[in-house]
Amino acid sequence: MKYLFILLILIVASYADDLSTLLNSYKHDSGLSKITKKEEAGIIDIYTRQDLEDMQAKTFEDVLRILPGFHMTRTSNNIVSIQKPTTSNVQFTSIRFYVNDHDMSSTSFGSAALIWGELPIEYIDHIEVYKGASSIEFGNETGSIILKLYTKTAQRDNGGKLRILADNYGSSNVDTYLASTLNKFSYFAYANINNIHKKEYTNTYKDQKYNLKSNRSGHNLYANLQYEKWLLELGSYHKESDNFLGLGIHKTPTDGGLNADHHYMHLSKKFNNDIKLQFSYDNLSYSRTYIDPNGIKVANAPIINDYNIKFDDEIFSTTLEKKIKLKKHSFLIGGFYKKKKFKEHAYLSDTMYKYNYNGNSSNAIDMYSLYAEYIYNFNQTTKIIASVKEDIYNYQKDIDSKDELSSKLGFIKYIDDFHIKAFITSNYVPTNMIQLYNPDNIPYKSNPNLDNMHLNIGTCSLNYKKDKHNIKFIIAHNILKNIIMYDPKTLYGYKNSSQTIKYTRYDFKYTYLFDMYNKFAFDIFTGSNSKDLKSSPKYGSILQLFSKYKMFNIYNEITYKNNYEFLGISVNHSINYTASIKYHYSKDLSFGLRAENIFDNSYAQVYKGLNYAIPVTDQKVWFNLEYLF
Amino acid sequence: MVQFGVSILKKIIFLLLIATVLFSSDLKTEQKIYKLIIHALLPNKKDIKVWSDTKSKENLLRGIDDIVYVSSPTKANFVLLSKDKKTNKDVIKFVTNIQLLEAQQNNVVGGFFWQKGRPNILFLRRNLKEHNITLPESMQEYIEDEI
Numbered sequence: 053m054k055y056l057f058i059l060l061i062l063i064v065a066s067y068a069d070d071l072s073t074l075l076n077s078y079k080h081d082s083g084l085s086k087i088t089k090k091e092e093a094g095i096i097d098i099y100t101r102q103d104l105e106d107m108q109a110k111t112f113e114d115v116l117r118i119l120p121g122f123h124m125t126r127t128s129n130n131i132v133s134i135q136k137p138t139t140s141n142v143q144f145t146s147i148r149f150y151v152n153d154h155d156m157s158s159t160s161f162g163s164a165a166l167i168w169g170e171l172p173i174e175y176i177d178h179i180e181v182y183k184g185a186s187s188i189e190f191g192n193e194t195g196s197i198i199l200k201l202y203t204k205t206a207q208r209d210n211g212g213k214l215r216i217l218a219d220n221y222g223s224s225n226v227d228t229y230l231a232s233t234l235n236k237f238s239y240f241a242y243a244n245i246n247n248i249h250k251k252e253y254t255n256t257y258k259d260q261k262y263n264l265k266s267n268r269s270g271h272n273l274y275a276n277l278q279y280e281k282w283l284l285e286l287g288s289y290h291k292e293s294d295n296f297l298g299l300g301i302h303k304t305p306t307d308g309g310l311n312a313d314h315h316y317m318h319l320s321k322k323f324n325n326d327i328k329l330q331f332s333y334d335n336l337s338y339s340r341t342y343i344d345p346n347g348i349k350v351a352n353a354p355i356i357n358d359y360n361i362k363f364d365d366e367i368f369s370t371t372l373e374k375k376i377k378l379k380k381h382s383f384l385i386g387g388f389y390k391k392k393k394f395k396e397h398a399y400l401s402d403t404m405y406k407y408n409y410n411g412n413s414s415n416a417i418d419m420y421s422l423y424a425e426y427i428y429n430f431n432q433t434t435k436i437i438a439s440v441k442e443d444i445y446n447y448q449k450d451i452d453s454k455d456e457l458s459s460k461l462g463f464i465k466y467i468d469d470f471h472i473k474a475f476i477t478s479n480y481v482p483t484n485m486i487q488l489y490n491p492d493n494i495p496y497k498s499n500p501n502l503d504n505m506h507l508n509i510g511t512c513s514l515n516y517k518k519d520k521h522n523i524k525f526i527i528a529h530n531i532l533k534n535i536i537m538y539d540p541k542t543l544y545g546y547k548n549s550s551q552t553i554k555y556t557r558y559d560f561k562y563t564y565l566f567d568m569y570n571k572f573a574f575d576i577f578t579g580s581n582s583k584d585l586k587s588s589p590k591y592g593s594i595l596q597l598f599s600k601y602k603m604f605n606i607y608n609e610i611t612y613k614n615n616y617e618f619l620g621i622s623v624n625h626s627i628n629y630t631a632s633i634k635y636h637y638s639k640d641l642s643f644g645l646r647a648e649n650i651f652d653n654s655y656a657q658v659y660k661g662l663n664y665a666i667p668v669t670d671q672k673v674w675f676n677l678e679y680l681f
Numbered sequence: 682m683v684q685f686g687v688s689i690l691k692k693i694i695f696l697l698l699i700a701t702v703l704f705s706s707d708l709k710t711e712q713k714i715y716k717l718i719i720h721a722l723l724p725n726k727k728d729i730k731v732w733s734d735t736k737s738k739e740n741l742l743r744g745i746d747d748i749v750y751v752s753s754p755t756k757a758n759f760v761l762l763s764k765d766k767k768t769n770k771d772v773i774k775f776v777t778n779i780q781l782l783e784a785q786q787n788n789v790v791g792g793f794f795w796q797k798g799r800p801n802i803l804f805l806r807r808n809l810k811e812h813n814i815t816l817p818e819s820m821q822e823y824i825e826d827e828i
Contacts (some may be wrong), residue, residue, distance in 0.1 A: 071717065071802075071819065078710040078800050208781050208795040233780055235765070287760040640797065656710070 064298040080568040085178040090177040092427060092437045092462060094185035095474060095513050095526055101177050101204075106598050106607050108632045108646045108676050110217055110225055112201070115179055117628075117669065118594050119614045120575045121526075121559050123613060125588070125657045125668050129340070130261070130266045130296035130305070132169030134197075136557060137579035140587040145218065145537075146481045146507070148187055150194035152203055153175075153191040154285060154318040158336050158560040159394040159417065162484035167291055167312045167338065172272050174227035175216050175242035177204045180364070184511035184528050186460045186477045191373055191386045191445045194458055195529075196479055196507060203274065207239035216677045221249040221670070236280045241497040245270040255303050255662055257346060262304040268293035282324040288315045292589040299359065300344030303661040308341040308595040326375035350400060350432055351492040351540050359665075361491055366393040384425040392417040394485045396496065413489050416448040437462035437475075443482075450498035451488060454479050456480045471515040481505040487536055490545040499544035506533040520566065526559040554582040562670070568653040569600035588656070589613040589623075606635040609671070611655070618658040623665045644676035688767035709744070714793060718802070719759050721816055722773050722790060735762050739744050740775065762789070773812055783828055790814065791823075803828065 070528045085098045099115055109115060113132055116124040122134040134143040145162030148155055156164035173179075182198035190198060209231045217225040230241040248267060253264040270291040271441035277284045291312045298305035318332040337363040342348055347355040373386035376380065393416045423441035430436070443457040462475040483504050489496055511528040539547050561578040566572070575594040593612040600606070609630040616623050632646035649671045656665035683686070723729050725748040729748040733739045741772050743750045754760050754768045763777045765784055776782050782792040782803065790812060791804035804816060804824045816824060 057707055071714075071823075073718075074714050075800050075802065079716060081710050204798065207778075209798045210795065210799040213797070233778065235780070639799075665713070 056669055061229075064277040075573050077457060077568060079627075083178065084202060084205070085180065085207075088178075088200070089180055089337075090182075090189050090433050091302075091464060091473070092425070092435070093181040093189040093198070095473065095485070095511055095528070097181040097183075099179040099181075103564070103598070104173065104176070104178070104604050106632075106634070107609070108634060108644050108674070110674070111168060112173055112179075114329070116169065118596065118609060119181060120561060120594060121183065121528075121557055121579070121592075122579045123563040123588050123655060124294065125590055126266070128297040128436065128659045128661075129299060129342075130268075130293050131166050134164075135588040137592060138581055138588060138590050139555065139585055142197065143481060143505075145484050146195050147197045147199065148193060149188070150190065150192075150200045151287065152276075152285060152318070153320060153330060154189075154287070154316060154332060155190075155333060156314065157367050157390075157392070158338075158484075159365040159367060159368075159392040160396070160485045162482055163193075164314055164334075164336055165199065166338075167603065168289065170248075170268065170291070171201075171289065172227060172244040172246055173183060173201065173227060173228055173239075174213070174244065175203050175272075175274055176201045177208075181361040182498040184475055184477060184509045186439065186441070186458050186479050188425055188441045188458065188460060191384075191388065191423060193372055193390075193419075193421075193443070194443065194456070194479060194482060195359070196481070196509060197534060199621065203242075204229070204231070204240060206233050206240045206276075209240065212681045214681070216681045217397055217674055219249075219672045219674045221251070221672060223248045223569070229665050238278045239276065242273065246270055246272075251667075253666055255297070257302045257304045257447070260304070262306065264293035264297055264303070264305070266296040266339075282323065283318075283320045285318040286316070287318075287495040289313070295340075295342060297659055297662060298342045298344055298348075300342070300346055300348050301661065302344075302346045302353070304346045305342065307343040311339045313337050326377070328371075328373045330369070330371040332367075332369045333614075334365065334369075335340075336363075336365040336367075338363045338365075345403065350492045350494060351545050353400060353409060354402065356400045356407065357488040358399075358401045362397045363486070364393075364395040364397075364412065368393070380429045381431070382425075382427040386424075387420070387422045389421075390417070390419040392419060394489075396485070396489055396491060398491055398496075400494070409494055411494065411496050413498075415450060415485065415489070415498070416446075419448040420444040420446075430619060435464045436640070437464070445482075454504065456482075456504060469516055469518045471517065474511070474512040475509070477507075477509040477511075479507045479509065481507055481536075483536065487546045492540075493545050497544075499546060501548075501549050502536065502544070502546055503534055505536050505548075507531070508533075520564055521562075522563040522565070524559075524563075526557075526561075528557045528559075529554040530557075551583075556580055566589075569598070569605075572596070586616060587618050589616045600628070603636045605636070607632045613655045619660055621658045621663070621665055623656050623658060626653050626655045626667075627651055628669055630663075640680040641675075642678045644674075644678070646676060648672045648674070686768075709741075710740055712745050714802070715741065715761075718775065718791075719745075719748060719794065721820055722775070723759060730757045731759045731761065733761040734766050738763060744757075746826055756759060773813060773814075779828075786828055797805075 083100050085100050127133050144166045147163050147165040149165035150169050158164040180200040186200045212230040215227040225246040227244045232242040248268050250266045255262045273288040293310045295305050295308045297303040314336045316334045319328040322328050344360040348359050368391040371388040376383040395414045399410050421443045425439035428436045439460045443456045445454045456491045460477045460478045463473045488499050508531040513526045516523045535549045537549045548625045557579040561575045564572045573596040578591045591614040595610040597608040611628045613626045615625050629650045630648045634642050634644035636642045649669045653670040654669035656667045656668045658665045728750045730746050731742050732751050732754045751757050759773050760768050760772050776792040778794045779796050782805050788809045793802050802823045806824050806826050
């Protein structure tokens with residue numbers, strides 16, 4: 053009896069920790085990504101809330117940088133972009149960027165992903181990235197890379213938070229949010245203001261030095277109001293940035309920049325019987341000024357020095373969806389209508405005002421789409437997915453109506469510790485307005501012959517998960533037809549190529565989970581294309597180590613890219629080492645440091661017109677303060 | 682002496698229950714937490730009868746093996762509330778969200794809820810006292826005088 057009592061006392065002694073462990077375990081097991089992820093949609097990479105917090109991620113860039121299978125880069129006019137190994141930037145039209153159910157669409161650019169790449173993400177709970185997808189499951193416009201960002205919820209984040217970030221370049225980034233629920237009503241409101249300074253580079257032309265600046269500033273506002281099954285979301289993102297190299301022939305900018313705004317509202321209502329109705333409105337404005345004293349080449353104009361261009365988009369959208377779940381069969385049937393308006397205005401001139409052009413163009417699309425997905429569950433370990441989507445584009449003028457069919461077949465199977473996923477997708481990349489109305493093509497005229505690019509994707513992943521080990525191998529094969537290329541010698545600039553490009557990507561990932569706080573992840577990927585293009589590194593690798601020691605969260609990250617040569621410039625191997633540490637002074641107050649690109653050896657991008665490659669990531673140290681109230 | 686023996690016996694029963702929870706892996710973490718809370722609040726009850734006002738929590742409680750789910754709050758000695766609902770004053774009430782805990786702070790013994798992005802457990806000292814509940818030493822850190 054005495055020994056039994058001592059044993060039980062020992063259990064009690066350890067119990068306090070165990071209840072705390074149970075709470076932590078509950079937090080870990082209840083991640084919202086477990087609810088939102090759609091296995092049937094494609095191959096997924098998930099960045100959980102815990103991952104983002106441990107990484108001390110500030111903006112979406114911090115996630116894109118470690119996205120397996122891609123290199124994150126920036127374009128010559130300072131837009132964050134991604135590249136598949138060996139190829140140049142992925143077309144923005146094939147990337148769908150979502151915040152919850154809202155697709156950040158754009159009439160001018162196809163997708164507003166081009167301005168959202170540096171989005172401050174403190175209001176984001178978790179991020180899902182679907183590759184080789186068709187987007188049918190998400191009931192919106194077509195894309196092959198789906199970036200789904202899910203916001204924090206009032207139900208879980210009752211209270212508020214203040215986060216202040218500052219770096220050694222003098223940058224600042226402040227986030228705050230408030231959330232509350234009351235009976236059937238809840239709200240979540242978020243605000244960010246940022247002023248980011250980046251390393252300045254120079255370019256010398258005719259003994260004159262030109263500064264290549266890439267600073268940016270802006271704000272991000274988001275709010276949602278929920279009443280029973282109604283959800284209203286409001287978002288407003290403002291971004292101002294330098295032009296970096298700009299568009300000049302010799303990359304010698306003296307002024308200019310981007311001024312972009314994207315405001316949106318999204319109303320959704322879930323009815324009984326799994327019916328969902330959504331309305332949304334987007335207003336996007338994108339204004340650029342390029343000033344280069346040594347000339348900017350525009351297709352049908354003499355050399356100019358001052359190039360001002362503005363795009364205004366308005367998008368109205370209505371979506372209706374119904375889900376039906378039977379014992380072995382699941383159906384998703386839906387349709388949407390979108391009105392996508394487009395306006396373009398440009399003012400071009402040379403220094404002496406001998407030449408100037410003031411032009412406008414506009415158009416609008418009525419887009420109708422019907423889609424359906426069917427899942428047959430053979431049993432608990434096997435399922436087959438079939439989905440189809442028909443899109444109809446009716447242009448207000450100049451361009452003939454088009455219709456496109458997308459389809460997908462998928463297979464998911466669990467065999468003991470193995471998990472197999474395979475998808476075949478027949479898809480297309482919608483042609484955006486700046487391709488149909490090439491702004492470089494003066495005077496403005498439409499390009500009625502330009503057709504959509506077609507894309508067939510075969511993807512297969514094999515996953516082995518046992519105990520603490522998780523091994524994943526992915527192979528993806530793309531066939532691109534009808535590729536849209538830029539050829540300044542042709543009448544319209546953009547043209548369809550008769551060539552077919554094949555691309556194959558391989559990705560191997562190993563994860564070891566020591567426990568819920570300590571994790572090791574290693575990823576190595578490569579790709580090859582049938583045209584022998586070598587615009588970016590062929591190999592990439594990511595190593596992450598998440599650790600916890602007492603009140604400290606420690607994070608280590610290494611991204612590796614192999615050497616490559618492009619436009620006659622050789623770029624060495626790069627090893628970008630980032631480390632962060634966060635001290636939890638209390639449950640509500642923490643302090644952190646994040647050192648980025650510690651070896652000052654990050655992936656460098658080659659640009660046409662510049663005789664050296666510029667690193668994508670700066671060497672920086674961020675100080676981070678987080679306070680929950 | 683008899684009182685001392687009963688007290689020791691109570692502790693042993695409670696400790697055995699904890700041991701059962703620790704070694705039972707078939708329950709979900711949330712169920713394990715509720716099982717611990719219920720047994721800590723009702724350490725002497727042989728047949729614990731529970732009730733909840735939402736279907737999801739009903740399903741959760743039904744999955745806990747050594748308690749009985751009853752069809753009415755009047756038959757229960759532990760009630761788990763997610764809505765602002767009037768129930769028998771004598772029954773032990775526990776809530777699932779912070780708003781209800783604030784609204785019902787004179788009636789409920791505590792809550793298990795999400796706040797500031799993390800799950801929290803909180804017991805109200807004065808309401809525990811009203812029900813003559815003494816929580817084990819290991820749960821003292823979750824007792825607060827006010828919300």
